[in-house]
Amino acid sequence: MKAEIALEKRDGLARLAEIEIDGKSYRTPMMIDFLRDKFPNSIDFGYAPYALKNIDELRYNILKSKDENFLIGTVCCTPRDVVNQLLELRLSSFKPLYAPALATPLNTPLLVYLGVDVVDNILPIIRGYQGIYMLPDSEFNIDTLKELPCSCSVCSEYGIKLKKLEGEEKGLALARHNTAVMESQVRLVRELIRHEELRNYVEARVKTKPDLTAMLRFADKHDLGTAIPRFRRSMMKPTTQESFSRPELTYFFKKSAEIYRPKSRTAVILPCSAKKPYMLSRTHRMLRRRVSFKGVCEIIASSPLVSPRELELCYPVMNYDVPVTGQWGKEEVEYVAERLAALLIKGEFEAVIAHVKGGYAKVVERAVEIAGLEAVFTCEDDILSSSSIERLKRALDDSPKEGFDLYLEIFVHMSRYQFGVDINGRPRGRYPNLELCSEGERVARIDMRYGMLDIYLPFARKLLEERRYWIEIADFEPKGTIFAAGVIDADENIRPNDVVVFYNSEFYGVGIAGMSGKEMIEVKKGFAVDVRRKERID
Ligand SMILES: [Zn+2]
Structure with missing residues (x-):
């Protein structure tokens, strides 16, 4: 057997791809239907499950799957082991990962999130014969149901009479229903990957079972490396405790504190707004109309995001949506305060003005305590009331100021965050649709869709x-799309959705990466770069 995988779209470890097995083409993530398909006959399952590796590595190496094309992740252990083993396999190679006899409609989105490409309906069949009626978010003993909450062909055909069936007929009917539910889950997951929405969905779905929640928490303790994008077109919707440990968020906090170099010794802390970017919200606009923030740096606090004004156009600050209730839990206050303190320390601020109230004020109190600073609180009642504004103005008058161009600092910080290099020029345009020019040429612009710089x-x-962020391609004229087959070498720091520069002996240009740099080098097929602009080398 020969199997080759061609990437179409990545969403973290999950990927939408076309896989060719013995000349026949399938779209992954996919489900092998053991009620129908034959192709698993050609997969070498080996004699021992992957889990044996941790118990007896010597025997495992003798009995393991020797399949050339697939990584086979058989699992029968604790949630922690399942996660560790799947991630160990997933991060070891870009080959398709098949998890036999592990998937159910409930866990399929999470398995795909962990990088599984191929699942099967072995459990849905077994459970069917045991009389279990599976749904995307729950399972029932069929005999306890009063009606069937499904309209697949089996349920439509039998209706509630399904539970009156007997023996083989009943088992098979349930297996077919369970399979139909699995299949629709796999289709849904493919659509979520296309929309870069898998993580939002997985966070909601793991709540249906403690085991699944535990698995996601274990996964978040791993470094998933360059598969995790830094910029996305989709909204981040942090709604659960697990949202706080998203790899994208962890990356943002680490990187933003690392590259933060504010121009002023004075920090003003402001509350977030539902509208993004914050600067265009009603509150921030009214505040800026009445008070000048010239010469001081602003930091905007929310839950779970804390961001310098300089990075408010960057993903995920630009692209998140949280439920706003005004109530802050104790853990939330601590989480946000720690991140705010990191910025205050990195910025070497001397004066901190907190124009916030309620839960936000608690966050600032705790943050300055961590940072060993003191804050002046200027909000008496409403942040826009005359007395609050007067106090803010007085505090600003008493604080050190520095001359700088905020729009230029936005470009400088975004460039450092994205490319690790400084950028210079003259900003122009209407906020937030800014561009940067130098010597009469356009250098960069803000890409609001992804929350990044386009160059x-x-x-x-x-x-x-x-x-930096370079890709060496073979000698051809790049048009539209560069496929992995055309990539000779690439920067290993490249992540999917990164802005990259490609070149060969005749051309160079700018594009958006579809996969990581490592993947471009290792795989032979798939979508590597979307070309945005190019030029012939003189
Ligand atoms: Zn059904």
């Missing part, structure tokens, strides 16, 4: 000189 050829040349 032009002058800056592409700089990145090529500094060997």
Whole structure:
């Protein structure tokens, strides 16, 4: 057997791909239907499950699957082991990962999130014969049901009479219903990957079972490396405790504190707004109309995000939506305060003005305590009331100020965050649709869709000189899409959705990566770069 995988779209470890097995093409994530398909005959399952590796590595190496094409992740252990083993396999290679006899409609979104490409209906069949009626978010003993909450062909055909069936007929009917539910879950997951929405969905779905919640928490303790994008088109919707440990969020906090170099010694802490970017919200606009923030730095606090004004156009600050209730839990206050303290320490601030109230004020109190600073609280009642504004103005008058251009600092911080290099030029345009120009040429612009910088050829040349986010391609004229087959070498720091620069002996240009740099080098097929602009080398 020969199997090859061609990536179409990544969403973290999950991927939408086309897999060719013995000349026949399938779309992954996929479910092998053991009631129908034959192709697993050609997969070498080995004699021992992957779980044996931790118990007896010597025997495992003799008995394991020797399959050339698939990683086979058989699992029969605790939630922690399932996660560790699947991730160990997933991060070891880009080959398709098949998890035999593990998937149910309930856990399929999570398994795919962990990088499983192929699942099967072995459990749905077994459970069917045991009289279990499976649904996307629950399971019932069929005999306890008064009606059937499903309209698959089996349920439509039998209706509630399904439970009156007997023996083989009943088992098979339930197996077919369970399979139909699984199949619709797999289709849903594929659609979620296309929309980059899998994590939002998984966080909601793992709540249906403590085991699944535990698995997601264990997964978040792993470093998933460059598969996790830094920029996304989709909204981040932090609604659960697990949202706080999202890899994207962890990356943002680490990186933003690392690259933060504020121009002023004074920090003003402001509350977030539902509208993004914050600066265009009603509250921030009214505040800025009455008070000048010239010469001081602003930090905006929310739950769970804390961001300098300089990064408010960056993902995920630009692209998140939280339930606003005004109530802060104790853990939430501590979580946000720690991140705010990290910025205050990194920024070496001397004066901290907190124009916040309620839960936000608790966050600032705790943050300055951690940072060993003191804050002036200027909010008496409403943040827009005359007395609050007067106090804020007085505090600002008494604080050190520095001359700088906020829009330029936005470009500088975003460039450091995204490429690790400084950028210079003259900002122009209407906020937030800004661009940066230098010597009459466009250098960069804010890409509001992804919350990142889009760059032009002058800056592409700089990145090529500094060997950052580069991709060496074979000698052809790049048009539209560059496939992995055309990539010779690439920067291993590249993540999916990153802005990259590609070159060969004749052309260079700018594009958006569809996969990580490591993946581009290792795989032979699939969508590697979406070309945005290019130029012939003189
Ligand atoms: Zn059904």
